[in-house]
Amino acid sequence: MTGKTTLLPRPQDDGHAIDAEAVNSAAARALYKKRAPIYPKLAHGRFRTLKWAAMIVLLAIYYVTPWIRWDRGPMGPDQAVLVDFAGRRFYFFFIELWPQEVYYITGLLILAAVGIFLSSALFGRVWCGYACPQTVWTDLYIYVERLIEGDRAARMRLAKAPMSAEKLGKKSAKHALWLLIAAATGGAWVFYFGDAPTLLREIFTGTASVEIYLFVGLLTFTTYTLAGTMREQVCTYMCPWPRIQAAMIDKDALSVTYRRDRGEPRAPHKKGQSWDGRGDCIDCRQCVAVCPQGIDIRDGDQLECINCGLCIDACDEIMAKVDRPKGLIAYDAHENRLRRALGLKTRYRFVRPRTILYGVIFAAIAVAMSYALINRQTLSLDAMRDRSPPYVRLANGDVRNGYTVRIINKERRIRPVEISLHGLDGARLAAFGHETTPDNAIALDARADAVTTIRITVTAPQQVGPPHPIAFVIEDAGTGEAGRREAVFVAGGAR
Amino acid sequence: MAEDTREIDAETGRQTTGHEWDGIKELDTPLPRWWLYLFYACIAAAVVYWVLMPAWPMANGYTQGILHFSDRANVARDVEALHAARAPSFERLHAASYEQIANDPQLAEFARAAGESMFGDNCQTCHGAGGGGRSGYPSLADDVWLWGGTLDDIEHTIRVGIRSGHEGARLSQMPAYGRDNLLTRQQISDATEYVLTLSPVARANEHPSAPAAARGAGIFQEQCAACHGADAHGDRAQGAPSLTDNVWLYGGTRTEVRRQIEQGRGGVMPSWERRFDDGQVRALAVYVYSLGGGEAAAPAPAPQPAGATGTAVTPTATTAPAPAAPQTPAAP
Numbered sequence: 001m002t003g004k005t006t007l008l009p010r011p012q013d014d015g016h017a018i019d020a021e022a023v024n025s026a027a028a029r030a031l032y033k034k035r036a037p038i039y040p041k042l043a044h045g046r047f048r049t050l051k052w053a054a055m056i057v058l059l060a061i062y063y064v065t066p067w068i069r070w071d072r073g074p075m076g077p078d079q080a081v082l083v084d085f086a087g088r089r090f091y092f093f094f095i096e097l098w099p100q101e102v103y104y105i106t107g108l109l110i111l112a113a114v115g116i117f118l119s120s121a122l123f124g125r126v127w128c129g130y131a132c133p134q135t136v137w138t139d140l141y142i143y144v145e146r147l148i149e150g151d152r153a154a155r156m157r158l159a160k161a162p163m164s165a166e167k168l169g170k171k172s173a174k175h176a177l178w179l180l181i182a183a184a185t186g187g188a189w190v191f192y193f194g195d196a197p198t199l200l201r202e203i204f205t206g207t208a209s210v211e212i213y214l215f216v217g218l219l220t221f222t223t224y225t226l227a228g229t230m231r232e233q234v235c236t237y238m239c240p241w242p243r244i245q246a247a248m249i250d251k252d253a254l255s256v257t258y259r260r261d262r263g264e265p266r267a268p269h270k271k272g273q274s275w276d277g278r279g280d281c282i283d284c285r286q287c288v289a290v291c292p293q294g295i296d297i298r299d300g301d302q303l304e305c306i307n308c309g310l311c312i313d314a315c316d317e318i319m320a321k322v323d324r325p326k327g328l329i330a331y332d333a334h335e336n337r338l339r340r341a342l343g344l345k346t347r348y349r350f351v352r353p354r355t356i357l358y359g360v361i362f363a364a365i366a367v368a369m370s371y372a373l374i375n376r377q378t379l380s381l382d383a384m385r386d387r388s389p390p391y392v393r394l395a396n397g398d399v400r401n402g403y404t405v406r407i408i409n410k411e412r413r414i415r416p417v418e419i420s421l422h423g424l425d426g427a428r429l430a431a432f433g434h435e436t437t438p439d440n441a442i443a444l445d446a447r448a449d450a451v452t453t454i455r456i457t458v459t460a461p462q463q464v465g466p467p468h469p470i471a472f473v474i475e476d477a478g479t480g481e482a483g484r485r486e487a488v489f490v491a492g493g494a495r
Numbered sequence: 496m497a498e499d500t501r502e503i504d505a506e507t508g509r510q511t512t513g514h515e516w517d518g519i520k521e522l523d524t525p526l527p528r529w530w531l532y533l534f535y536a537c538i539a540a541a542v543v544y545w546v547l548m549p550a551w552p553m554a555n556g557y558t559q560g561i562l563h564f565s566d567r568a569n570v571a572r573d574v575e576a577l578h579a580a581r582a583p584s585f586e587r588l589h590a591a592s593y594e595q596i597a598n599d600p601q602l603a604e605f606a607r608a609a610g611e612s613m614f615g616d617n618c619q620t621c622h623g624a625g626g627g628g629r630s631g632y633p634s635l636a637d638d639v640w641l642w643g644g645t646l647d648d649i650e651h652t653i654r655v656g657i658r659s660g661h662e663g664a665r666l667s668q669m670p671a672y673g674r675d676n677l678l679t680r681q682q683i684s685d686a687t688e689y690v691l692t693l694s695p696v697a698r699a700n701e702h703p704s705a706p707a708a709a710r711g712a713g714i715f716q717e718q719c720a721a722c723h724g725a726d727a728h729g730d731r732a733q734g735a736p737s738l739t740d741n742v743w744l745y746g747g748t749r750t751e752v753r754r755q756i757e758q759g760r761g762g763v764m765p766s767w768e769r770r771f772d773d774g775q776v777r778a779l780a781v782y783v784y785s786l787g788g789g790e791a792a793a794p795a796p797a798p799q800p801a802g803a804t805g806t807a808v809t810p811t812a813t814t815a816p817a818p819a820a821p822q823t824p825a826a827p
Contacts, residue, residue: 387625393639394638402636433785
């Protein structure tokens with residue numbers, strides 16, 4: 001609490017009210033202000049349950065994924081998801097990507113961006129409220145805090161209390177547990193970049209590389225500070241998404257909304273009192289007390305709001321107790337506020353040009369990426385013409401060009417391949433250390449899951465003239481899979 | 496600052512600096528604390544750095560730091576490690592015959608890569624990147640060889656050089672017919688016309704005069720055939736190039752051919768025997784061979800007329816009138 005604003009003495013109201021003040025309330029705003037600590041109260045209800053479920057699933061995915069094994073034969077790593085920087089490969093279950101295929105990752109990032117646009121246009125900032133790592137880990141940290149120090153009131157009391165053995169013990173236990181979680185988080189991160197069981201053993205026996213400890217330490221630090229001590233400040237001050245959300249959310253998008261028309265005028269309420277001439281809001285401030293961002297949703301849509309719906313749970317619980325209909329705070333569209341004021345029926349338009357557009361873009365990218373992935377070539381070649389000398393004139397007047405040819409074999413087996421040339425009459429291929437077949441192709445074994453580089457010379461009775469387009473074609477002698485690469489043959493200018 | 500300039504701003508509760516410009520006062524806003532702490536942390540890190548790492552210049556050297564970190568030593572160690580890592584491959588290169596190298600893709604790749612780097616450091620200056628050559632410096636990428644294009648021939652040339660002063664150097668010397676007045680200007684002109692008729696490319700570009708060429712034919716047989724051969728196909732034993740192909744060391748124009756007959760130019764290639772060890776020479780030979788012009792070591796076929804297809808079958812030595820006859824000038 002700011003200390004500057006104190007709540008006015010309030011009349012008795014059945015004990016539902018709580019002493020809570022929004023951290024960003026107009027009265028609490030100052031040019032220079034220290035952060036007001038927030039002690040979110042535990043909410044009970046649908047959205048709290050949903051948040052617990054999301055937290056468990058997402059954390060499980062994060063911590064467990066590196067431990068999933070996947071058989072890739074004797075030559076490949078057996079970790080299902082692995083970013084192998086040293087070997088320059090990305091493994092994801094049955095998919096193995098090479099560095100030059102990083103566009104799949106780009107596609108994934110675009111999908112993520114469009115996906116967050118779409119979810120925002122439909123349901124508001126649900127990403128922020130349920131799935132963002134900042135939210136998930138903050139939730140976990142608050143859970144730990146609550147486990148050790150108790151719920152809101154107890155935590156506030158403890159914070160105010162003078163230092164004692166009990167306070168020191170509780171604080172130490174909390175921070176120790178936080179650090180443990182942070183270390184596990186940093187640890188899990190590095191497991192994505194190396195063999196998890198080996199790394200774990202190395203980390204604990206002190207034999208891991210300095211970089212490993214550095215990254216574990218770094219992520220331990222960021223997890224501890226971001227989820228433990230900075231929390232809502234990350235969302236409010238550091239994250240760009242709250243600024244962008246305004247462009248993604250329109251009058252039809254859902255967001256956590258206080259139904260002003262129903263709630264006002266707000267006033268404390270005593271059992272048995274009449275509800276005539278007043279709103280349903282009993283000003284109990286439970287919605288403020290449970291808010292992890294420390295705001296008052298009744299002030300309207302706010303930059304700080306992460307749309308997690310905990311205030312809905314808190315309010316619904318109170319509404320049930322005072323025997324009023326639930327939904328005073330609910331996921332609602334802005335449009336409906338206006339419609340209610342005009343006495344119109346509320347309406348929810350999930351299908352509208354914006355969502356259709358986002359949906360179509362999302363689907364198009366997903367389809368394009370899947371198509372590209374399914375039809376991904378495992379055999380291809382690059383051909384780079386020698387730049388010096390650009391061409392060689394031979395004794396009999398023929399011209400020779402040299403090409404550095406890189407055969408890219410993405411399969412985990414040695415493949416017999418043949419490279420032939422198309423588009424140049426009378427051309428003859430030769431490669432140092434390799435036979436040329438009678439039908440003028442270079443036959444060789446492409447190394448498994450690697451690039452094989454050979455230098456091929458092309459000799460042809462070519463006249464002086466502009467660069468002549470040619471194409472190298474590679475074919476797997478066994479499976480018939482083929483790749484093609486355009487190049488040019490140069491015979492030079494004068495003489 | 497005067498005593499009574501201290502002032503508390505009502506709006507923010509902060510002190511002003513006491514400075515005022517046209518009624519605008521400056522708040523004495525403290526640095527953000529995160530910034531300040533970061534600053535202190537940097538200072539602390541710097542002190543730690545001084546202790547651990549080389550930091551302060553002294554009159555006599557510099558403070559070493561307790562870690563004794565040195566980039567120079569690191570590089571030396573890395574280079575040593577690199578040599579150690581390459582050593583086994585060079586060992587194999589020493590031991591292997593050229594045939595074994597060609598049949599071992601890994602070793603061939605290593606030899607080529609090592610050769611390429613040596614070529615770049617030592618040979619490229621004259622022979623050009625990729626062995627493309629230029630006027631006076633033979634191309635190593637074509638199929639024309641003055642002294643032979645098998646791996647063994649190439650290795651020998653690298654070892655002893657050409658006119659290098661090495662006791663086993665490849666030697667040839669074309670007489671300077673003009674400078675030394677061995678032929679008259681008219682005779683040189685006629686011989687030039689004749690030589691221009693021999694090469695398809697020169698014939699096409701320079702349109703040699705038939706009567707002059709006819710006169711020159713006799714001069715050629717008298718003066719030049721001893722080295723270049725009666726049919727002008729050259730002689731590798733003497734390093735005498737074929738004059739019948741399309742490749743000219745000093746250029747196939749009338750001017751250049753004439754100048755060559757007049758001056759008998761010949762270049763010098765150093766002997767590399769003392770610079771490189773056996774493995775390195777082999778790597779270099781493999782690289783040069785692989786540029787495209789390498790000739791099979793098989794039983795050398797009899798000289799064939801130029802114009803035969805393919806890779807360097809002809810022993811036609813390069814390029815134009817370069818080195819030719821041995822010492823004795825044009826003794827018929």
